[in-house]
Amino acid sequence: MISPPLSPTRSRQGLTLTEVLISIVIITFLGVLLFPVMRGAYESSRQAACVSQLRQISPIFHSYAAEHNGRVRFMRDGGGPMWYTELRNHANLTEQAAKKTFGCPKMRWTDVGSWYCYGMRLGYLTTLIKDDPGFPITRDEDDNGFYGFRLASVKDPARFFLMSDSSTKTGKQSFRIADRKLYSGGGVHLRHGGRANVLFLDGHVESLDAKGLFALNFLQVLDADLQPVNAVP
Numbered sequence: 445m446i447s448p449p450l451s452p453t454r455s456r457q458g459l460t461l462t463e464v465l466i467s468i469v470i471i472t473f474l475g476v477l478l479f480p481v482m483r484g485a486y487e488s489s490r491q492a493a494c495v496s497q498l499r500q501i502s503p504i505f506h507s508y509a510a511e512h513n514g515r516v517r518f519m520r521d522g523g524g525p526m527w528y529t530e531l532r533n534h535a536n537l538t539e540q541a542a543k544k545t546f547g548c549p550k551m552r553w554t555d556v557g558s559w560y561c562y563g564m565r566l567g568y569l570t571t572l573i574k575d576d577p578g579f580p581i582t583r584d585e586d587d588n589g590f591y592g593f594r595l596a597s598v599k600d601p602a603r604f605f606l607m608s609d610s611s612t613k614t615g616k617q618s619f620r621i622a623d624r625k626l627y628s629g630g631g632v633h634l635r636h637g638g639r640a641n642v643l644f645l646d647g648h649v650e651s652l653d654a655k656g657l658f659a660l661n662f663l664q665v666l667d668a669d670l671q672p673v674n675a676v677p
Contacts, residue, residue: 487637490636491550491636491641491651494550494636497545497547497549498643504534505607507534507535508530514595515592518592526559527620528558528559531546546562547617550636551616555616555617556617558619559616560612560616562617562619563618563619564606564619564621565604602644602645602646603660604644604645605644605660606644608621608640608642608643609640610631611666612630617633618630631662631664632665634654634666634668634673638668639652639653640665642657
């Protein structure tokens with residue numbers, strides 16, 4: 445008697461519960477490993493975008509100064525005009541374009557505006573001490589009390605701190621950077637991995653830590669949690 449042919453083994457359908465659990469564990473483990481890398485890459489991209497924006501501001505700033513006889517005059521007794529509105533109008537930017545240009549990509553777009561934008565070097569307005577980081581910013585009695593400076597008076601444009609990441613104690617950007625004694629609400633903000641992007645008068649941008657900022661003689665430096673950083677020896 446001939447035996448009937450053996451039935452072919454049927455392929456399994458789906459995965460067992462054990463296999464599913466093992467897959468979940470593996471995926472979770474890989475996610476834990478990759479998350480810091482992906483987060484670091486994301487933060488690096490935002491820092492790079494911030495550097496790019498600061499570089500874009502430099503030619504606008506210099507064009508503005510050229511139309512004002514090589515002089516910057518952004519503040520006066522009693523308030524405005526703000527540097528934000530002055531440069532926005534000079535460059536014929538819409539408000540939407542200005543917010544994208546004058547605000548750090550890491551900050552909320554809706555919080556960017558004339559009061560909340562990159563911090564301009566407008567501190568130390570009440571003194572003329574030459575070793576102050578605000579020098580040669582002075583009050584021009586012949587120009588309706590405007591505070592500012594002449595670009596030609598800056599001896600070392602490559603080390604003249606012009607603009608930087610900034611923040612108030614409420615977490616919004618601050619349109620000016622000043623000594624805590626003069627304007628306690630705004631300071632340089634170390635929001636890019638313990639560093640702040642800094643635009644210098646010659647147009648180049650550096651990413652500086654607290655030590656590098658203190659070397660420029662600025663006193664008001666805020667960490668990522670908006671807490672004042674003590675001077676680094």
